[in-house]
Amino acid sequence: MIVGAEASEPARFAERVIEERGATLAPARVRALLTGRVAESEIEARADELLAGAVLKRLQAGQSVVLPLEGFDAEERERYVRLAHGLRRPRHLILLDASRDTVLDDERPAVDELRRSLDAGELGLEGFQTALRLGGNALAELKRIVFQPPPRDD
Numbered sequence: 001m002i003v004g005a006e007a008s009e010p011a012r013f014a015e016r017v018i019e020e021r022g023a024t025l026a027p028a029r030v031r032a033l034l035t036g037r038v039a040e041s042e043i044e045a046r047a048d049e050l051l052a053g054a055v056l057k058r059l060q061a062g063q064s065v066v067l068p069l070e071g072f073d074a075e076e077r078e079r080y081v082r083l084a085h086g087l088r089r090p091r092h093l094i095l096l097d098a099s100r101d102t103v104l105d106d107e108r109p110a111v112d113e114l115r116r117s118l119d120a121g122e123l124g125l126e127g128f129q130t131a132l133r134l135g136g137n138a139l140a141e142l143k144r145i146v147f148q149p150p151p152r153d154d
Helices: 010-017 027-034 040-060 074-086 108-119 122-126 137-141
Strands: 002-004 068-070 092-097 130-135
Touching: 002 010, 010 068, 027 040, 040 074, 074 122, 092 108, 108 122, 108 130, 130 137
Parallel strands: 002 068, 002 092, 092 130
Antiparallel strands: none
16 A cells, blocks of 8 residues: 655656556546446445455455555555455555645644554554555655565475
8 A cells, every 4th residue: 555645646656656657556547447437426335446456356356466555545455455364465665744734724733643643653554564664755766566476485
């Protein structure tokens, strides 16, 4: 899961660094696909339903899933962490730590709380196995994130 403020553009970051093209499932992209095909009042619910189904299908097939989330809703994170945990799949979180002046005022408390939880090592309580905070030059300098099985013990 890649989480960040709107200014850090989690979906764009994921598209740039995730090597496996089909692994990234962006909620905004699902909503865009439904626009014009579903009534406006139903887009959010249908997008959530389709995204959860796609995530579940990939996880059941043993494939990697990357969810770039704009926002910091713990319930949304929990939903997908539970899916992965139930199927004994790895669960990682990357916090895109945008500069303070680019974070919107209404996002700031949630960013600060997630940053504090990450620094205190509390994201394991949410079900994440690893958590990483990327900020500053690291956001621009990171080239690729590659998912591969662990090396064999031969």
